[in-house]
Amino acid sequence: xxxxxxxxxxxxxxxxxxxxxxxxxxxxxxxxxxxxxxxxxxxxxxxxxxxxxxxxxxxxxxxxxxxxxxxxxxxxxxxxxxxxxxxxxxxxxxxxxxxxxxxxxxxxxxxxxxxxxxxxxxxxxxxxxxxxxxxxxxxxxxxxxxxxxxxxxxxxxxxxxxxxxxxxxxxxxxxxxxxxxxxxxxxxxxxxxxxxxxxxxxxxxxxxxxxxxxxxxxxxxxxxxxxxxxxxxxxxxxxxxxxxxxxxxxxxxxxxxxxxxxxxxxxxxxxxxxxxxxxxxxxxxxxxxxxxxxxxxxxxxxxxxxxxxxxxxxxxxxxxxxxxxxxxxxxxxxxxxxxxxxxxxxxxxxxxxxxxxxxxxxxxxxxxxxxxxxxxxxxxxxxxxxxxxxxxxxxxxxxxxxxxxxxxxxxxxxxxxxxxxxxxxxxxxxxxxxxxxxxxxxxxxxxxxxxxxxxxxxxxxxxxxxxxxxxxxxxxxxxxxxxxxxxxxxxxxxxxxxxxxx
Numbered sequence: 373x374x375x376x377x378x379x380x381x382x383x384x385x386x387x388x389x390x391x392x393x394x395x396x397x398x399x400x401x402x403x404x405x406x407x408x409x410x411x412x413x414x415x416x417x418x419x420x421x422x423x424x425x426x427x428x429x430x431x432x433x434x435x436x437x438x439x440x441x442x443x444x445x446x447x448x449x450x451x452x453x454x455x456x457x458x459x460x461x462x463x464x465x466x467x468x469x470x471x472x473x474x475x476x477x478x479x480x481x482x483x484x485x486x487x488x489x490x491x492x493x494x495x496x497x498x499x500x501x502x503x504x505x506x507x508x509x510x511x512x513x514x515x516x517x518x519x520x521x522x523x524x525x526x527x528x529x530x531x532x533x534x535x536x537x538x539x540x541x542x543x544x545x546x547x548x549x550x551x552x553x554x555x556x557x558x559x560x561x562x563x564x565x566x567x568x569x570x571x572x573x574x575x576x577x578x579x580x581x582x583x584x585x586x587x588x589x590x591x592x593x594x595x596x597x598x599x600x601x602x603x604x605x606x607x608x609x610x611x612x613x614x615x616x617x618x619x620x621x622x623x624x625x626x627x628x629x630x631x632x633x634x635x636x637x638x639x640x641x642x643x644x645x646x647x648x649x650x651x652x653x654x655x656x657x658x659x660x661x662x663x664x665x666x667x668x669x670x671x672x673x674x675x676x677x678x679x680x681x682x683x684x685x686x687x688x689x690x691x692x693x694x695x696x697x698x699x700x701x702x703x704x705x706x707x708x709x710x711x712x713x714x715x716x717x718x719x720x721x722x723x724x725x726x727x728x729x730x731x732x733x734x735x736x737x738x739x740x741x742x743x744x745x746x747x748x749x750x751x752x753x754x755x756x757x758x759x760x761x762x763x764x765x766x767x768x769x770x771x772x773x774x775x776x777x778x779x780x781x782x783x784x785x786x787x788x789x790x791x792x793x794x795x796x797x798x799x800x801x802x803x804x805x806x807x808x809x810x811x812x813x814x815x816x817x818x819x820x821x822x823x824x825x826x827x828x829x830x831x832x833x834x835x836x837x838x839x840x841x842x843x844x845x846x847x848x849x850x851x852x853x854x855x856x857x858x859x860x861x862x863x864x865x866x867x868x869x870x871x872x873x874x
Contacts, residue, residue: 376522376547378412378448380554380590385409388592391565395596396438397609403438405589411438412445413515419446421513422477422499426451426520429473429530431498432576433457433466433488434481435599439506440575441585443479444529448547451522454529455542456576463490469532469540470495473734479503524548530734531578531674542734543674545578550586552701552727553677557587559700560682565592567616568641570609572601572624578674579649583619603627607637614641619670621649621859622656626797629659639665644685646670648678650859651765651783653790653797657692671695671765676749677728680704681763693787694762702726704763705748706755714756719766719781722755723748754781771863773802773810778840780812782863785843788836789814792829794822799853800843801867814843815870817853824848 384393389406396402403411424430430452432443440456447454455473457466470478470491478498480488492500528550530542557563569584575597585595596613598606601624610618620628625647628634645660648670660667666685669692672678683696698704705713706720714720725748732740743750754766767783774780782800789798796819802810818824826846833842847870854862854869 373521374523375551376448376524376526377528377550377586378445378522380551380586381405381409381412381445384589384592388565391592392594393589393592394438394441395594395613396599397570397596397605397613398599401438405592408438408441408445408589410515411442411510412449413517414510414513415442415446416449416517417513417515418510419450419452419477420517424450424452424476426522426526427453429453429455429475430477430479431455431457431470431473431475432479433459433484434479434503435459435483436571436575436580436597437503437599438597439479439503440580441597442510444581444586448522448528449517449520451520451526453527456531458532458574458576459484459487460574463487465540466491467494469542470498472540473530473532473542477501479506522547524551525731527731529578529581531576533674541736541739543578544731544734545674546731549677549728549730550582553582553679554587554590556677556699556701556728557582557584557679558591560679561587561617563587563591563593563617567591567593567643568596568613569593569617569619570596570598570606570613570615572598572606572618572620573649579619579672579678582678583648583670583672584617603631604633607631607633610642611638616641616643618642618645620645620647622647622652623650623855623859625652625660626656629656635663639663642666644668644688648672650855650861651767651787654693654787655791661689661692667692669693669695671753671763673749673751673753675730675743676724676751677702677726680724680728683762687762691760691762694758694764696763697761698724698763699728702728706757716759717756719754719756719779721769722751722753722763722765724751725749773812775802775805775810775812775840776808778838780841782812785812785814785833785837785841788833789816789829789843792824792832794818794824795829796820797853799861799863799866801863801871803845803871805844808840811845812841812843813870814846815853815866816846816848817850818848 385405393405394403529545532540644666646668681695703725767781805811854865
């Protein structure tokens with residue numbers, strides 16, 4: 373029998389059945405690996421009773437909880453496909469995903485009963501199951517399931533992308549991809565059974581599972597599920613549970629740093645913190661490093677695996693701002709518009725290949741062909757490589773504008789703006805200009821109690837950026853910059869709000 377995702381938990385439960393592998397932080401429930409395996413088998417039996425078979429999709433609309441882990445492994449046993457739904461989406465957006473994925477069963481929490489009422493009216497092809505009686509119902513089924521042949525290339529999960537450039541696309545993650553991401557992470561991060569990993573990010577995203585949860589189950593470590601992120605509670609968890617690896621998106625790390633408890637929290641158990649999902653301001657990295665915390669910038673994407681680069685603890689201090697070197701069992705190259713590889717310190721599009729890349733997009737052959745070319749994922753991210761082989765993300769391929777014939781990468785300018793001592797967060801958008809074609813406009817949120825002028829912000833950039841890169845205008849706002857659930861800037865929304873303001 374080929375290896376598959378179900379075996380991760382099966383073998384872990386056989387090898388270390390009595391070890392606690394999962395904790396629900398808010399409820400304080402602790403689950404041994406043997407209990408997790410039994411739950412997965414019982415849920416697989418329940419789903420089989422509902423008529424779910426190999427290839428069928430099953431969805432969930434809920435905050436983080438053990439039922440996500442139950443579903444992840446139960447569906448792996450049946451060869452069915454896990455298709456979680458982002459509960460932060462508007463009802464029409466959820467409806468689009470339901471009609472695209474066509475799940476046979478949808479589990480939901482009563483917290484989302486209002487949305488579910490609307491969704492059930494428009495999508496009646498599923499059996500809708502409330503989680504309010506989940507535990508009672510789960511244990512009414514014996515842990516006996518039909519034998520199903522599941523291969524490495526069979527789809528296990530469909531994670532829908534954020535859809536910032538149009539309708540969401542369902543990235544298909546086969547069993548192969550999840551297994552190899554786990555192998556790569558364990559080896560490159562040096563994970564062991566002694567590691568403790570809090571899951572602060574939502575489990576409807578790939579990061580909720582594949583950054584640390586699945587690798588930790590694989591290696592026999594402990595994961596702590598957080599129902600919903602709250603800064604003070606997160607800091608308490610890090611100290612009480614003695615977390616060893618902490619993953620968050622930059623906005624979460626920023627929220628921690630702004631919490632008074634941050635400065636008195638004991639971080640001594642943490643081997644390293646790692647930021648992902650969006651570019652992390654250099655100032656924030658250095659703030660954590662000033663506390664003696666090893667802080668790494670990560671890089672990943674749903675289609676190419678959530679952990680694509682790695683660096684040692686020593687390198688994290690030597691190369692702040694770098695995402696590191698390509699992870700184990702992975703191939704990376706940077707290419708120009710003609711598809712030719714670029715040299716050191718030259719900017720090119722990041723391409724990634726290896727057994728950890730996805731199988732394409734659900735029912736979208738054209739988009740698949742445009743993204744996955746001869747085994748290489750075209751990430752759309754622009755990066756450069758230094759003389760020591762370390763990679764730096766410069767920005768998105770589409771997040772660049774041309775001013776007077778020169779390329780301006782907005783993320784590069786934003787890094788400088790965000791290092792200003794008075795700036796809480798900043799972004800750059802292109803606006804039309806009769807002379808240069810396009811020029812940059814900075815949208816700036818100042819720190820509480822701070823004041824600054826347009827000239828002050830522009831003067832700060834002098835000597836740090838080429839003159840054509842310096843924003844020609846600055847807009848100040850008290851509103852937080854719009855971001856998706858993973859912290860990525862919604863630049864199109866910024867352009868809509870501030871593109872024509874003078």
